[in-house]
Amino acid sequence: MFEPIGFESIKQWDRAADVVIIGQGVAGTCAALEAHRQGAKVLVIDRASGGGGASALSSGIFYLGGGTAVQEACGYKDSPDDMARFILASMDPLDPAAARDFALGSAEHFDWLEAQGVPFERSCYKGKAVYLNSSECLLGTGNEKLWPFNLAAQPAPRGHKVAGTGEHAGAVAMQALLAKCEEERIDTIYDASAEALITDAKGAVKGVQVRQLGSTMNILAEKAVIVATGGFNFNPDMVKEHFPQLSPTAEALGTPHNTGEGLMLAEAAGATTSGMDGLIATASIYPPAQLIKGIVVNANGERFVAEDSYHGRTAAFIMEQPEQQAYLIVDSEIFAYPDVPTARHELVDGFETVAEMEQRLNIPKGALQRTLDDYNKDAANGEDAYLHKDKEWLKPLDKGPWAAFDISFRKSCYLYITLGGLRTDRFGRCLDHEGKAVPGLYAAGACSAHIPRDGKSYASGMSLGPGSYFGRRAGQHAAGARG
């Protein structure tokens, strides 16, 4: 059903442009601006009745670094090489050349975003947070400070949140970018679904067939089509196929339009995908940061992940535990409720003794006590010899009573996004099985494979950051393609 239509079979072209962009989220918008400024006639189509896509619903964090204006203003030293090293060491990227290109171009890209009117404060949030209800910009949003990645590169916060609260920051970013598109009079058609790509006899992509309000339009793309249609979180069949481990309590982030059709259209035209089993899920144990001083254990009462891991990493390890069960254990000194309302982590209870807690959690007798004994000894020594949690978060959990929160994957509510997608090069070109560019076909944003391939290595902002960056690259290259 996603097969491309033959160019020669099209009798009538309803519209024409140099570059046709499917999807007006952050990647599509950035692609449109750059292609337009290269002199290309650009046409953007979107299934929704307005632009923004999942980007506008996001919390507006761009992963950027290498010495951005905000990093400098806040007194953080970062270098393009440190950012590249961190990405290489923690993410084993499929295309290290593209990942490095992103790191090297990142600070300039920040300036570009700001020049488009995307507002960023010169401020930093120093605590541990997942989601900021205030307007501070800079925030540590990944595993930069986590052992062993902190050895590979000088850690620096690289989450750049748009000025606005977490609830609105994504929309603020998209409002600015969409206003720029309007200002530059970039043609846009809403309520328009791409139904098929149009390819010539050589397999080059030459246009898009679009369904809008009951009628079909054929749009000629003189130079290229850029697919920027977002993830496939909202396609139940694909989610079921690629993520059999998902819990019914998990919830997809994004818009209902994120159904993966763009990806399938591109695949049918010869593009390939990568990392389709990649997923980042999150239901953080922090804030407040003091909870990181607790321990996370499985149904056998054993620790399995350093608790100062980025929340997506912790979630990925929880998903692998038996029955995907996990508990956050705290003592009275650090007790607090996890302040992540979406997560719905429930307090199991408070316990006067560890033995009672073991019994209630159905942990084998003595197992949690053993874990606590080992941990407390290490914490007292200031070194977590087992999982290498940073000493900043070490304190013996010996001030009873104790409490346990159920943070199980199948009980709490984990929010997730998909990470796999179309395989692209650093110019945003879709690659075929031989690694060669499919002529006239580009992709950017969440419909293309993310740099991090799984939740263990994801960092918040690795969707908007590379999505906007490679959106621009795709727009620039597409405007020159076959031109």
Add this chain to the structure above:
Amino acid sequence: MFEPIGFESIKQWDRAADVVIIGQGVAGTCAALEAHRQGAKVLVIDRASGGGGASALSSGIFYLGGGTAVQEACGYKDSPDDMARFILASMDPLDPAAARDFALGSAEHFDWLEAQGVPFERSCYKGKAVYLNSSECLLGTGNEKLWPFNLAAQPAPRGHKVAGTGEHAGAVAMQALLAKCEEERIDTIYDASAEALITDAKGAVKGVQVRQLGSTMNILAEKAVIVATGGFNFNPDMVKEHFPQLSPTAEALGTPHNTGEGLMLAEAAGATTSGMDGLIATASIYPPAQLIKGIVVNANGERFVAEDSYHGRTAAFIMEQPEQQAYLIVDSEIFAYPDVPTARHELVDGFETVAEMEQRLNIPKGALQRTLDDYNKDAANGEDAYLHKDKEWLKPLDKGPWAAFDISFRKSCYLYITLGGLRTDRFGRCLDHEGKAVPGLYAAGACSAHIPRDGKSYASGMSLGPGSYFGRRAGQHAAGARG
């Protein structure tokens, strides 16, 4: 077809033992010796007409460290903590507690192996090799010296090869262990296939139904059954299901008996598996070591893996490249043929110019030249800023003529073993979906999930090392189980 048989339905028991062990490779042998020495009556069965299994066919490398007698004799400092840190940093183990237990017990385990008569020289091979035709013991067999893992733990060679050439070392090890079993009069039945486990009404494993020479035997296991049946490399259906990316030119290592039945019998009795898509494949570019000074590029002429990676890691990255194609590029100064006869890496040709080489390899014009220019600049500076190959292996590849070897996954012969298998705890107990031990059921060796989950993190010796170690643990624990 692998469903367990009800205990109550068995009318006649042909044999009885405390601990029944299925499979007489390294894990089964070590399990047998330990269970026997705990006072258990042990019975070992094997499908072959003699013991040894895939272990006897292997090159006899045990991954061990933490300050073994050989490491000390050869002047290498290693500590249990360094070994644990290396494993944690490079392998993200599913069960870090078991991985740490292995690191902490590793030096003692070496002594134990030696006490069983497994011979190890007090010698070290200093070069880069995959397979030693000489009898030296110690050899670097993993990513210990590779960035960024070398930052997480003090590197040390941990491959301990049994005294004997690579062709015979596995057999030498198994001869010693089998001789010990014979000396201690451990009962063994050969040519005997386990056809079903026997379980009681509560799901506890109570015995094994065995087919031998046309007749069926019911063997009562008073305490436990230990499955030690090896990997599933030789089960074409399972291989096809779990490794769609395998090349027809790839060849499985092991014996034709490695068909995964033990794993399936255990699964049918309530055990779970983990990491079934894990694979280590190898067709090394070295020795000779000078070839590591070359570069490995894909069909687009781009580097994608540090060439000083462990050969299994390089292979894993090659498998991800477009069409799984890769070339080793060298200049005249380092030219040599890769001395890995099994790999069948073919010389494409020698070339007077890089442009000719690009054309012949069907690499986009100018792409390989760009890669070489960048690399040569970095090499001259003594720092591979892109992929962080150690400076020991950096030299500008500017002494033409150049040569290219085709090391593509679908062209060369990559040897592979499967890494996934039954999920066990540090005592070798099989775990059910809730992470609870299946009563009376243990597993060890290649039928259980390896600590490294993929070729990117594998180290040679991570089959025999943990296989023998957790075989012992299983034997010890099983002898005491329900006892």
